[in-house]
Amino acid sequence: MRVAVDAMGGDFGPSVTVAAALSALARHPTLDIVLVGNEGRLRETLDGHANYDPTRLTVESAEQVVEMHERPSSALRHKRESSMRKSIDLVKSGQAQAAISAGNTGALMAMASFVLKTFPEIERPAICAALPGLGAPTYVLDLGANVDSSSSQLFHFAVMGAVLAETVGQRPRPRVALLNIGEEEIKGNDRVKQTDLLLRQSALNYVGFVEGNDIFTSSVDVIVCDGFVGNVALKASEGVARMLSQLARDAFTRNWRTKLAAMGAQGPLRELRHRADPGRYNGASLLGLRGIVVKSHGSADSRSFAHAISVALREIEEAIPERISRQIEDLLAHNPKP
Amino acid sequence: MRVAVDAMGGDFGPSVTVAAALSALARHPTLDIVLVGNEGRLRETLDGHANYDPTRLTVESAEQVVEMHERPSSALRHKRESSMRKSIDLVKSGQAQAAISAGNTGALMAMASFVLKTFPEIERPAICAALPGLGAPTYVLDLGANVDSSSSQLFHFAVMGAVLAETVGQRPRPRVALLNIGEEEIKGNDRVKQTDLLLRQSALNYVGFVEGNDIFTSSVDVIVCDGFVGNVALKASEGVARMLSQLARDAFTRNWRTKLAAMGAQGPLRELRHRADPGRYNGASLLGLRGIVVKSHGSADSRSFAHAISVALREIEEAIPERISRQIEDLLAHNPKP
Numbered sequence: 272m273r274v275a276v277d278a279m280g281g282d283f284g285p286s287v288t289v290a291a292a293l294s295a296l297a298r299h300p301t302l303d304i305v306l307v308g309n310e311g312r313l314r315e316t317l318d319g320h321a322n323y324d325p326t327r328l329t330v331e332s333a334e335q336v337v338e339m340h341e342r343p344s345s346a347l348r349h350k351r352e353s354s355m356r357k358s359i360d361l362v363k364s365g366q367a368q369a370a371i372s373a374g375n376t377g378a379l380m381a382m383a384s385f386v387l388k389t390f391p392e393i394e395r396p397a398i399c400a401a402l403p404g405l406g407a408p409t410y411v412l413d414l415g416a417n418v419d420s421s422s423s424q425l426f427h428f429a430v431m432g433a434v435l436a437e438t439v440g441q442r443p444r445p446r447v448a449l450l451n452i453g454e455e456e457i458k459g460n461d462r463v464k465q466t467d468l469l470l471r472q473s474a475l476n477y478v479g480f481v482e483g484n485d486i487f488t489s490s491v492d493v494i495v496c497d498g499f500v501g502n503v504a505l506k507a508s509e510g511v512a513r514m515l516s517q518l519a520r521d522a523f524t525r526n527w528r529t530k531l532a533a534m535g536a537q538g539p540l541r542e543l544r545h546r547a548d549p550g551r552y553n554g555a556s557l558l559g560l561r562g563i564v565v566k567s568h569g570s571a572d573s574r575s576f577a578h579a580i581s582v583a584l585r586e587i588e589e590a591i592p593e594r595i596s597r598q599i600e601d602l603l604a605h606n607p608k609p
Numbered sequence: 610m611r612v613a614v615d616a617m618g619g620d621f622g623p624s625v626t627v628a629a630a631l632s633a634l635a636r637h638p639t640l641d642i643v644l645v646g647n648e649g650r651l652r653e654t655l656d657g658h659a660n661y662d663p664t665r666l667t668v669e670s671a672e673q674v675v676e677m678h679e680r681p682s683s684a685l686r687h688k689r690e691s692s693m694r695k696s697i698d699l700v701k702s703g704q705a706q707a708a709i710s711a712g713n714t715g716a717l718m719a720m721a722s723f724v725l726k727t728f729p730e731i732e733r734p735a736i737c738a739a740l741p742g743l744g745a746p747t748y749v750l751d752l753g754a755n756v757d758s759s760s761s762q763l764f765h766f767a768v769m770g771a772v773l774a775e776t777v778g779q780r781p782r783p784r785v786a787l788l789n790i791g792e793e794e795i796k797g798n799d800r801v802k803q804t805d806l807l808l809r810q811s812a813l814n815y816v817g818f819v820e821g822n823d824i825f826t827s828s829v830d831v832i833v834c835d836g837f838v839g840n841v842a843l844k845a846s847e848g849v850a851r852m853l854s855q856l857a858r859d860a861f862t863r864n865w866r867t868k869l870a871a872m873g874a875q876g877p878l879r880e881l882r883h884r885a886d887p888g889r890y891n892g893a894s895l896l897g898l899r900g901i902v903v904k905s906h907g908s909a910d911s912r913s914f915a916h917a918i919s920v921a922l923r924e925i926e927e928a929i930p931e932r933i934s935r936q937i938e939d940l941l942a943h944n945p946k947p
Contacts, residue, residue: 512853
C-alpha cells in the first residue's frame, strides 16, 4: 500500500505530518508513504528523526501551499503545484492509493472532485466521519461538501455511508437514519420527506428519522443529512465540548483546594479526556470519488493525523470507491430511480 | 403582572409546574399566576404546599391535555379545552400577559400562532433561546418553529433576536451574526447569501457569518439561522453535553479509587455541573406573535421551570411583542424592503 500525505496542510504542517507518517510506517509494515511538500523543509524535519527507511518514505517536491482560508476556486486555478493538489494527482496517476490532507477542506473537496471525478451514478461527493458516541461511533454525512442537496443526492449519501459503516466500521446491515427535527413523519422539510420515501423503498436497512442528539447515542450506524446541517451540527458539537472542557479546567484550577482535587482525580480525568478526545476519530472520508481522499482536522496532532492515515488504509483494504459505485448501481437497478 | 401557566405540560406536569409557580410568586411580589389544568389534580398538588396566597395563585380548569407526541394540527383541531390552549386563550383575552408551557413544542407553536397571530409585518414566528457560552449567553433563533425560511423571514428573525438581546439580555447594540458553514463569503447556500445582503444593508449591528462552534464562544449576541439547522444544532449540542456527562459519571464511578477521587473533587464537580446546567437558561421565547409565550424544556425541574416563568416576566416588563413590531416597522421604513 502506498499513500500520499499532503505534508504542508493543517495548522502545524510538517512538524505534525512527518511524525504521523513515521508512526504510521512503524505500525503498518506493508505501507509506503510519499510526503508531498517543500523538499527543504521536509528533509530538515526528517533529519530530526533517526532511523526511517528511505525506500518506504519518499519525498515529492511541491512548491506551493494552499492557505487555510483560500477560496477553493482560487486554489483550484492557481495552486496546481501545491502539496495538496500533487497528493491528489498521485492518486489519479495510480502512484498512490490514497491522499491524506489536513488542509483547507473546501479546496481539498474542489481539487479532489476536479481531478478524481465522481462515479457516473453519483452526482456529488460527500464528507463522512465517524463521530464518537456512548457506544460505537456513528457515521455522519454530509459534513459540509455540499450546501444544497437534492433528495436523490441524499439517497446516494445514505448508500455511501452504509458502505463505509459496513466495511470500515464492521457493522453488518448498518442501520441508516435520516436527520430531522422530529421523529414524527409530519415534521421536516420537503427534501427530507422525499428522501425518507426513497430510503423506505430501498434495500438499505433504513430505520427512519433521528434528531440531533442521536448523533451521540450510538443508536444507529449511519446518519444522513444535508452538508449545511451536518457541518453546523459538527461544529456546534465541537463548540460545546470545548466550552465544557474549558469550564472543567476553570473549576479545577480555581484555587489550591481545587488543584489538589484535580491531582487526586488525575486518573478519572485522564480517562475522560481520552474517551472524549475527538482526535481518536480523526479522519473524514471524501466519498463518491474514484479515489480515496481523507481529510484530517486542521488542528490534529501527530497521533490524530496518524489515525487519519489509518482510516485511508482501511479504505484501501476495503476498496471503498469501487464498492460504493457497485452498491449504488445495484440499488438503482433494483429500486425505482430516485 | 399576571401569567398563565400550562400546569399539565412537560414530562412531570403539576409536580413541577406548581412548585415552580409557588417559587416564582415568592420571588416576584407583584406577580399573579393562573394555573391552567385539571382542577382536581392541581388542588391536590396545591394541598401539599402550605402557605400560598389564593388571591395570587388561581386555578383555571382545563379538561384536556396535549400529548407530547401529538401532531400539532390534531392538537389545534381537537384540543380546544386543553391546558395549553386555554393558557394561550388567557393571553389573547388579556386576562394574562404571558403563557408558559413545557408541553409539545409544535402544538404550542401552532396554537400560539393561530390564537395570537403575528404582527402584519412579520410572516412567521420563531423560537429563540439564550444558549450558554463561556461568557454571556447567545440568543439563537430559529430553533425549530420553521423548516424552510425565506431570506426576508431570516431578516425578521435577526430583528426579533436583536430586540430580545438588547432588552431582556441587556446588550446595547447587540452584535448580530448569521450562521453559516464558513466565514468566507463564498460559502453557504443562496438563502444565507441573500440574508447576508439584507442584513448588511440594515441598521442592525450585523457582524457577518459565524460557524456552529461560535454558538458557545460568546463572541456575538444573536445568531440567526433556519429552524431546521437551529434545531439540529441545539439537539446535537444537548447530545454531546449528555454524552460527556455520562462519560464523566462512568470515569468517576469505575471503582473505589475513582469514587474517592470524586468525593475529593466534589467542589469543582459541583461548580462544573452548575455552570454547564442548561436549566439555568431554560425558557425559549416564541417571537413575532402579538403576545408573550415562553416554552420550557419538557424535562425541566421546578427550578428550571421557574426560570422560564422569569423569562416571561422580563418580556412583559420590556413589552417585547410591541417593541419587535415597532423595530421591524422602523427598519423596513428606513431600508430597502427585503
